[in-house]
Amino acid sequence: xxxxxxxxxxxxxxxxxLGLNSIQKVGHHLEDCFKLLKEHPVxxxxxxxxxxxxxFDALKELVExxxxxxxxxxxxxxxxxxxxxxxxxxxxxYLHQRMQSGATQPPATVPAPAGKTGAELxxxxxxxxxKMLELFxxxxxxxxxxxxxxxxx
Numbered sequence: 001x002x003x004x005x006x007x008x009x010x011x012x013x014x015x016x017x018l019g020l021n022s023i024q025k026v027g028h029h030l031e032d033c034f035k036l037l038k039e040h041p042v043x044x045x046x047x048x049x050x051x052x053x054x055x056f057d058a059l060k061e062l063v064e065x066x067x068x069x070x071x072x073x074x075x076x077x078x079x080x081x082x083x084x085x086x087x088x089x090x091x092x093x094y095l096h097q098r099m100q101s102g103a104t105q106p107p108a109t110v111p112a113p114a115g116k117t118g119a120e121l122x123x124x125x126x127x128x129x130x131k132m133l134e135l136f137x138x139x140x141x142x143x144x145x146x147x148x149x150x151x152x153x
Contacts, residue, residue, distance in 0.1 A: 001034065001037060001038050002038065003122055004034050004122065005031060005034040005038055006126075007125065007126050007129035007133075008027050008030040008031040008034055008129070009027075009031050010129065010130065010133045011023070011136070012024050012027030012028045012030075014132075014133045015027055017136070018137075018139070018140075020066070020072065021077075022062050022072065022074075022077035022078065022081045023059065023063065025081050026058050026059045026080075026081060026084060027059065029091075030055050030059070032088075033052070033055070033091050033092060033095060036092065036095045036099075037095060040095075042095065042098040042099060043098070051090060051091040051094060054084070054091075055084065055087060055088060058080055058081070058084040058087070060152040061080055063132070063148045063149065064148075064152060065080075066140070066145055066148060067146060067149040068145070071140065128151050132148060132151050135147055135148055
């Protein structure tokens with residue numbers, strides 16, 4: 001969870017440095033939610049997982065548009081961010097609800113999809129986000145955009 005928090009923080013910072021405000025904003029939301037989860041661990045359930053994935057999907061959509069021939073258009077980016085605001089609001093509400101309901105003890109093991117352990121998935125996500133950050137730091141290019149899309153996929 002610490003690695004996910006740091007990765008979201010790094011993506012947020014890299015996007016801000018490049019003036020990619022929409023990516024920075026989504027990264028910030030993810031960072032805030034990971035921080036809540038880090039400070040107040042709760043059992044991960046399907047709804048929580050689904051909400052985090054919707055947030056990540058928004059980030060993926062923005063990066064894919066960045067890769068497109070027209071780049072990340074401000075009006076499209078603003079629409080994507082606006083569409084995700086309710087998702088992040090719901091995610092934060094749900095996290096607070098779970099914290100207040102006493103579901104603050106994580107299970108001994110969290111089942112991981114597709115035969116991967118939680119540690120393996122965390123390492124994979126962290127590695128991909130670090131590579132994405134490196135690409136953000138290099139600036140915008142068609143090759144960089146293609147690599148970002150490949151990482152998202």
